[in-house]
Amino acid sequence: MAVQGNELISVMEDWAPKSLAVEHDRIGLQVGDPEDKVRGVLLALDVTEAVVDEAVRLGANWIIAHHPVIFHPLKDLRTDRPAGRVYAKLLANKINVYISHTNLDVAVGGVNDVLCEKLGLKDTDVLIPTLQGKLKKIVVFIPEDHHEEVLRAMCKAGAGWIGNYSHCTFNLNGTGTFLPEEGTNPYIGKQGELEKVKEIRLETIITEEIQEAVIRAMWEAHPYEEVAYDIYPLDLPGEVRGLGRIGNLVEEISLSQLAEKLKEAYRIPRLRMMGDGKKKVRSVAVLGGSGGRYYSDALARGADVFITGDLDHHTALDAMNDGLSLLDPGHHVENLVLERVSEKLQEKLSLDLVRVTTVDTNPFTFV
Incomplete structure (x- = not known):
């Protein structure tokens, strides 16, 4: 299955949203094109010249690293110096670099x-x-035959958690009306005719940081061409993160x-x-x-x-x-998280081409 860089980034940011990072941290896509198709992913703590060489050997065109490859403002791109050679190799081999740093911490x-x-x-x-999450309520209207499918998809994306209880939702039966106008392709009904459909109003709780992921899951599972949903801010404290x-x-x-x-x-x-x-x-x-x-x-x-x-x-x-x-x-020792990143990517994207670097980027040795 072909996977685009944007999908790879979405998995990382659904798990470790940029909003979790400390102020002024350098995270996200630092080198490359977010729409570049993923041919292989190399996971590393640091992006060194040896790590880039390994990515080239493996045919990996994406590197996901913990430490930024660009942290301080660049003063030059001299390829006769180590840092410049790294950037030159990344660009010459069209290798994209995505950073998940303090947000992954x-x-x-x-x-x-x-x-x-x-x-x-x-x-x-x-x-x-470092921050306290904001809670919101999301409400969506679903035709009866897709209710459980949408509910499960949204909860799998993180909605519906209250304490140690998952899949916490409230559901009401009702009737939805709509009139498909010209240019529409309705799942139910015909253009120009008022349609009345038995629907279920599903409401559940989400945190601000997973909002995009839950909405995306909702859209993917919902059969309608246009989904009716609402999001309400709540005056309730969310989970403390740090x-x-x-x-x-x-x-x-x-x-x-x-x-x-x-x-x-x-x-x-x-x-x-x-x-x-x-x-x-x-x-x-x-x-x-x-x-x-x-x-x-x-x-x-x-x-x-x-x-x-x-x-x-x-x-x-x-x-x-x-x-x-x-x-x-x-x-x-932060490199121990790389195995978890590999598991997450393979679970979410069914990627077989994810490798943890074999390069030891620890600059210290014991003598």
Whole structure:
């Protein structure tokens, strides 16, 4: 099945909408044409020259990466320099680059949730709230013979969640009227004749961030040429979203034991530890990437230990004085989310041509 770039982007943005990203983040399509058909997708943490070479070898014309390939404003495009060579190879080989960065950090099932799952953390919650979703009600009128099909499609796209209950809708029977004018191709009725149809009014709740996905699913499942629907804003608080997570281990263990568990879960040979290895820990805060500046948030939430990358000397000293243990597995462990991205794309688009890069873009090695 041929898939266009726009469809690929829609899957990523239904999952990790741009609205979730922190201010000034560089996300979205950074190189290429959104209408370019997908011949292959390579997933990577960083877009390096080696990653681009791998995409060329595999015949992949799309790269989905976590870290922006263009972050700072470009001053030149000199191909005698490493950055310039990357852009030149991307353009010469017509490779498109899409970035999902902090929006994928924040998204449910994204970077931070994957890191927590790998450690087996329970009862996880957002560590640093960045926004609170807005709730809306969507109402659509459906002919009886397509009611369940449209209902299921909308709920599959994320509509109808209240707490841990899915498919929460309300339905009323009624009669819809319409008169197909010239140029129409009605599913029911004839041009020029007033039609009365038994319809069901379906209403359900959605969040602002999934609105487009739900509407798209509704249109695809609905038989009418023109769909009658309404959207109402609600004065109700939505789900809190944000960076990092905090949760609990199944049982209390020592900091050293957690460090060993983390190495195995994150597939790393070494990590940096700050704190007494014999100290018992259970409450764990996790933030993928570079999160040292948020250690006080972990402390305020009652975490026994904070797991994040790129920790500096002074942050470690401050945390030690405050009694918070630290584990630094490195920035690159965010690459664990790539397997989840692959699963998501193959599930939604039935793409067989999705590969996770074999290139290790971690600039550090242990010696």
